[in-house]
Structures are given as structure tokens and as C-alpha cells.
Amino acid sequence: MTDRTILDLYRHDVDAPRGNHYSHWTPSGRRSLTTGEFLRRTCALADAFGALGVRPGDRVMLLSDDRPEWHMVDLAVLDLHAVDVPVYGTLTPAQIAYQVNDSGAKAAVAENAEQMRKFLSVRDACPSLEHLIQIEGPREPGVLDFEELATAERGGSEQRFWDRAAAIDERSLMTIIYTSGTTGEPKGVMLNHHNLVTNVLHTVRRVEGSRSDLALEFLPLCHVLERMVSYCYMWYSTSKAYCSVVHVGDLIGSIRPTIFTGVPRFYEKVQQKILDAVAAAPPVKRALFDWAHGVGREAALRRIAGRELSGTLGARHRLADRLVLSKVREGLGGRLRFCITGGAEMPLHVAEFFHSLGIWVVEGYGLTETSPVISANGAQPGSLRLGTTGRPLDNVEVKLAEDGELLVRGPSVMMGYWNKPEATAEVLDSEGWFRTGDIAEIDDDGFLLIVDRKKDIIVTAGGKNVAPQPIESLLKRSPYVDVAVLIGDRRPYVTALISPNFDELERWAEANRVVAADRADLIEQPRTRQLFGEIVDTINAGLARYEQIKRFRLLPIPLSIDGGHLTPTLKVKRRAVEGTFAHLIDHMYAESG
The missing domain is CATH 3.40.50.12780 (ANL, N-terminal domain)
Structure with a gap:
């Protein structure tokens, strides 16, 4: 058999049947499925999606933790020659709405009630979204039960499944995966x-x-x-x-x-x-x-x-x-x-x-x-x-x-x-050359x-991609922030260096009777830290978890062209900033908790 499509790869699984082929582990225990049980549910799901009107080229969004049902949805959608759009559970409702509208998703599958609430809260703003399906937990009215779709009896479902699979064009779009870009607006990567x-x-x-x-x-x-x-x-x-x-x-x-x-x-x-x-x-x-x-x-x-x-x-x-x-x-x-x-x-x-x-x-x-x-x-x-x-x-x-x-x-x-x-x-x-955006070296042995x-x-x-500029722009909306620089590349979480707008900050300090000997003393005052903490918390509320700023430090001096931290067009020289303030950055990542 020539492997042309994802369904061909799945066929290798089906051709090696066994018990406990797929198991889902949670703190409360383990649930297992045989090869045949998984196949029957996947075939039934494909028929059910078809009955809901999912047609070749339609997009179906999938938001779930890892579990057998994730692959059931994936394979069922692909079997219909449709396109799945998998998304992270950490996305906010606004981010989900953007991806639903950009992809034109016709249906969305969510794991539980908590994740489904994100779709329900933005459904009115997503005109393409016709069907919502929930894998487990209590459902709101109008949300379809995954279990009912996956266990519905329809004669000949397995034969239909493989007949459709055999007719897939391997060059046809199969998935859209959103990734952050330099503008912060997610780009949908099209893969076949x-x-x-x-x-x-x-x-x-x-x-x-x-x-x-x-x-x-x-x-x-x-x-x-x-x-x-x-x-x-x-x-x-x-x-x-x-x-x-x-x-x-x-x-x-x-x-x-x-x-x-x-x-x-x-x-x-x-x-x-x-x-x-x-x-x-x-x-x-x-x-x-x-x-x-x-x-x-x-x-x-x-x-x-x-x-x-x-x-x-x-x-x-x-x-x-x-x-x-x-x-x-x-x-x-x-x-x-x-x-x-x-x-x-x-x-x-x-x-x-x-x-x-x-x-x-x-x-x-x-x-x-x-x-x-x-x-x-x-x-x-x-x-x-x-x-x-x-x-x-x-x-x-x-x-x-x-x-x-x-x-x-x-x-x-x-x-x-x-x-x-x-x-x-x-x-x-x-000519088909893709620019990776990464600087690389190749050694004499080809590594x-x-x-x-x-x-x-x-x-x-x-492994999460975070576009820093939009978040920095959000921070700079505050009158107290002059420049913000996000840190976090190849680090466990995102942090920020914030250069205050000292003119505004000093006016705030005078109005609020915050006494400090100088600017270096001012940024260390508890009420100043609280002020900027509230600014960061407000920004974090609109970000996905992996984008959120976990720690920040206030800089005692303004970032400037003369200081070597800004270009003539006032763009931040990130390497220069990180070099000058390496001690502050290291301290943020050395903290426990």
C-alpha cells in the first residue's frame, strides 16, 4: 500500500488490531479502547459530521486536551475531505473568535463546558459557525453531544469511511494551523x-x-x-x-x-x-x-x-x-x-x-x-x-x-x-525556497x-510563539510606560523590562504623596510597584496564558538613542537592552515560584 494521505497512515493502526490500543489517562483513572472501538466511533463521527453539512473544504475547529477523541475528530474531518483547525486551550475568547472568523469554521468541537463557554461567548460574532459539539460534561442548549454522534448506528459506515479515504487528493488542504507573526496577528499555515x-x-x-x-x-x-x-x-x-x-x-x-x-x-x-x-x-x-x-x-x-x-x-x-x-x-x-x-x-x-x-x-x-x-x-x-x-x-x-x-x-x-x-x-x-527566519550553521558533517x-x-x-510588539504596545498605552521590552526567548516564561515615563510617574508620585529620594528610589517604592503591577495585570487579562507577563522590572533610566538602546527611528535594540540589564533579567528567572 502506498501511503499518500493521513488516512493511509491510520490504516497501519487498523491493520494491527489489539485491545487497549488507545488509553486515556487522568488523575481519576484510565479508559481504554480497542482498535475496533476506536475505528467504529471514528467512522460514525465522520457520518455524523457529514449529516451536519460538513463538506469537502469546510473547516472544523478542534479545542481539546490530548485524548483519543482528538484523533477521532481529526480523522473524521479529514475523511470528509474537510479541513481541521486545531487550537490551544489557552486561547482567550477574542483570540478564538479571530481564528473562527478568519478560517470560516463551520463547526467547532470543544472538550468540556469550560472550553465551550469560550465559543458560546463569541458565537454571535462568528457568522460561519453553525454547529458546536462538546466531548464531555454538562452542555448548554444547542450544543451537540459528541457521544451521541460517535455512537450513532448507521449501517455501512466503515465501508463509506474507507471509500471516501481512497478518494482524497493528497495535494488538497487538510489543516490550518495558526501561528503568531511579527505583527501579532496570527497567520494560518496551510498544510496538505x-x-x-x-x-x-x-x-x-x-x-x-x-x-x-x-x-x-x-x-x-x-x-x-x-x-x-x-x-x-x-x-x-x-x-x-x-x-x-x-x-x-x-x-x-x-x-x-x-x-x-x-x-x-x-x-x-x-x-x-x-x-x-x-x-x-x-x-x-x-x-x-x-x-x-x-x-x-x-x-x-x-x-x-x-x-x-x-x-x-x-x-x-x-x-x-x-x-x-x-x-x-x-x-x-x-x-x-x-x-x-x-x-x-x-x-x-x-x-x-x-x-x-x-x-x-x-x-x-x-x-x-x-x-x-x-x-x-x-x-x-x-x-x-x-x-x-x-x-x-x-x-x-x-x-x-x-x-x-x-x-x-x-x-x-x-x-x-x-x-x-x-x-x-x-x-x-x-523557486519554492522558504525563509525560516533563523540564523543557522551547518558543520562539516552536515549537522x-x-x-x-x-x-x-x-x-x-x-515551544510557544509569542509576538512581543503587540504586547509591548499594549503596555505603552499607559501614560506611565515609556518603553517596554519583552523577554522570554528560550526561557520558561515571559517577563518584561519597563522604562517608566518619569515625567508622568513623578506627577503621580506627588499627587499620591509617594516620597522618594530619586528616580532609582521611586521605582522601588511599594506603591509604585503596585501601580505597574496593576498595569501588567490588566494587559495579562486579555492574553493567552503562555503570553502573559509573569514578572517585570522597572528600569532606573530612560531608554534612549544616546544610550545605545534605541535606533534613530526609536526602535528598541533588543540585544543592547538585554546586555545592559542582564542582571535584572537573570534575577527575574532566578526567583522561585
Whole structure:
């Protein structure tokens, strides 16, 4: 069978039937589905969507945590030759309304009553939205019950499902994935079946999975990396466990996966939890861990280089693994063969830490616009180089522009941005080369190293894209804010440096009897901190959770052209600001909580 479409990849799952093929884990327990149960519900759902009027090319929005129903909706929509539009649960109602209206979504599926309220609150402003469907929980009038749609008896549904699947044009639009741009207005990345399927078929050559694996899905499936990897799991015919990213820390030990994907921030948190436990242990155990970790690191570097463990090192490593390293791995279930990471840069020391424990972490690089993988390390000795994102996939061409920007061409490059031909033309030339916006280097062995981001988009350690300028503009609407600079690229959360409008602030201080010796003293006054805290809180109320400013610092001096922090056109020189005030930035991220 030639794999042309996502439904062809799913067919591999169906052709390897088993019990407990799909399991959904929550703090209250586990629910499992057989291969046949999942298929029957997906087929019934496709028929139900068709009966609601979903036609080829129509858009269906999906807002849910990771669970089997996410893939049921995905596959059912694609089977109808329609287009799904997955979105993050952290979006605000206003952000959802924008994406509904921009995509022209005809129907929306939400996980529960809390998420459905977002759609209900903006429904009157979304004329294209005809149907609302809720997966679980109490429903408002007019909201359809997912369970009823997925269990409705319609004879011949499976045959209709596969007949429709066989007729899909692999070059047809299958999904719109919204990503932030420099203007802050989300851009809908258009991908077709061919984009994603070719990415899957070349990615699986780097890492080997099988039916005997248990893949854990907790990174949100609306994230293009987890979504593409989930299609790899279908191709492998692995069993799958789903859980929310909120609960994965508590559940992973019970789930006992052999494969999972996580953004770098997840690995950083796991590392810190392990190190905190070591720090709290008695001195003898701390010393034993340090010894075992050192042996593990030495052994890992040999394995990565493709060299065998033998002699004294082999014996020491077997002892270290038995006494310490295997027990640490038990915290992640004890069965991991390898893990995948992407969405942001993996700090080198974090990668080395996990390899030292005997957990092979495969880092890759890509963008939503490239479906997403451009390059990836491998799970075989000699195919991985720490500190890089691996070699480009075999079907991807890469080259560096004169300024070092990475350009990419290949079958996984997007069709374009939905409703934005000008934005498409800015990044995709007539020869098919896509401008990634990242500065890169390629070493003599072909491994790709991402050096810096060319534009100002912040990519947090959690892999979320944040456009800083619109948020900075919101802050500057306050008369007390002169300049604001958001920080957060490759960091766990967003923070801000705020240069006050001291003329206005000093007038406020006089009117409110806030006494200070000078400007440096004024910004440290509790009431001044409260004033700016309220400004930040007001802005945060209209932002998605991952965009919100978690901490801020007030600068004691105005940012200026003469000071080297502003260009002649009064644009912020971000690198200069971050360099001058590095101590304030470091302090914001050093704080606990």
C-alpha cells in the first residue's frame, strides 16, 4: 500500500488490531479502547459530521486536551475531505473568535463546558459557525453531544469511511494551523496531506518504533510537532496513551511509556526535580549519584560516538546503572527507549543529563510551515550530535542566505498562509525556497546548528510563539510606560523590562504623596510597584496564558538613542537592552515560584 494521505497512515493502526490500543489517562483513572472501538466511533463521527453539512473544504475547529477523541475528530474531518483547525486551550475568547472568523469554521468541537463557554461567548460574532459539539460534561442548549454522534448506528459506515479515504487528493488542504507573526496577528499555515505524510515517512527513518512500543502523547496535539509524531505512531502501529500536559508529571510513572515527545522545558523540569531530590538526600547518597552520573556521562558519550562499552568503563557503568541510574529512570516508568524533543532549543547540559541517565533524547528542528521537521538527530549511534538539531531530512534541501538565514525547500514546505498572499510571498519565493527566519550553521558533517532567531518572535522553552510588539504596545498605552521590552526567548516564561515615563510617574508620585529620594528610589517604592503591577495585570487579562507577563522590572533610566538602546527611528535594540540589564533579567528567572 502506498501511503499518500493521513488516512493511509491510520490504516497501519487498523491493520494491527489489539485491545487497549488507545488509553486515556487522568488523575481519576484510565479508559481504554480497542482498535475496533476506536475505528467504529471514528467512522460514525465522520457520518455524523457529514449529516451536519460538513463538506469537502469546510473547516472544523478542534479545542481539546490530548485524548483519543482528538484523533477521532481529526480523522473524521479529514475523511470528509474537510479541513481541521486545531487550537490551544489557552486561547482567550477574542483570540478564538479571530481564528473562527478568519478560517470560516463551520463547526467547532470543544472538550468540556469550560472550553465551550469560550465559543458560546463569541458565537454571535462568528457568522460561519453553525454547529458546536462538546466531548464531555454538562452542555448548554444547542450544543451537540459528541457521544451521541460517535455512537450513532448507521449501517455501512466503515465501508463509506474507507471509500471516501481512497478518494482524497493528497495535494488538497487538510489543516490550518495558526501561528503568531511579527505583527501579532496570527497567520494560518496551510498544510496538505502530502506535506505531512512525506515528513512522516522521512522522519521515521531517524527513529525506529514498532507495534510493541507504548507512545505517550501529552504535548498538545494542536502543536504541529506532537501532531506529526502522532502520525508516525500510526505508521509504526504503536499503542498510544494520552494524558494532559498538566498531569503528565503525576501519571508518567504509572503509564510506563517507551516513547514520548516533549519540549525542552519539560526535560528541564524533570531534571530539576531529580536534582532537588538528590540535594535533599543524605551525603552518602549524593556522592553515589554524582559518581553514577559521571560514569553515565562517560558511557553516553561513547555510545553517541558509536563506540562499544567495554573493559573497566563497561563494568563501572553496569554497576552505576544497577545502583542508581535505573532507579532514576523508574521515575519515568522505567521502559523508555528514546524521547523526542523540539519546538525550542534543548540546552546542551539538559541533553547530556538525560543521556547520562541512559535515556536517549533525539532533538530535531523545524517550523509549522515545514510540517514541521527540517532536521533531526537519530536514535542510532553515530547519527546524533549533541548541541545540534541533526542532519536535514533526506527529502529536504537547505542552504544559507548571505546573512546566515536558513532557507529550506522540499515537499513538506507549506502551501502558504491562509488569506495572506502577501505574507506568503515574503517567506516563499518562486523557486519554492522558504525563509525560516533563523540564523543557522551547518558543520562539516552536515549537522545543523540553530544560532539565533532573525526576527523578534519569542519562542519560549515550552515551544510557544509569542509576538512581543503587540504586547509591548499594549503596555505603552499607559501614560506611565515609556518603553517596554519583552523577554522570554528560550526561557520558561515571559517577563518584561519597563522604562517608566518619569515625567508622568513623578506627577503621580506627588499627587499620591509617594516620597522618594530619586528616580532609582521611586521605582522601588511599594506603591509604585503596585501601580505597574496593576498595569501588567490588566494587559495579562486579555492574553493567552503562555503570553502573559509573569514578572517585570522597572528600569532606573530612560531608554534612549544616546544610550545605545534605541535606533534613530526609536526602535528598541533588543540585544543592547538585554546586555545592559542582564542582571535584572537573570534575577527575574532566578526567583522561585
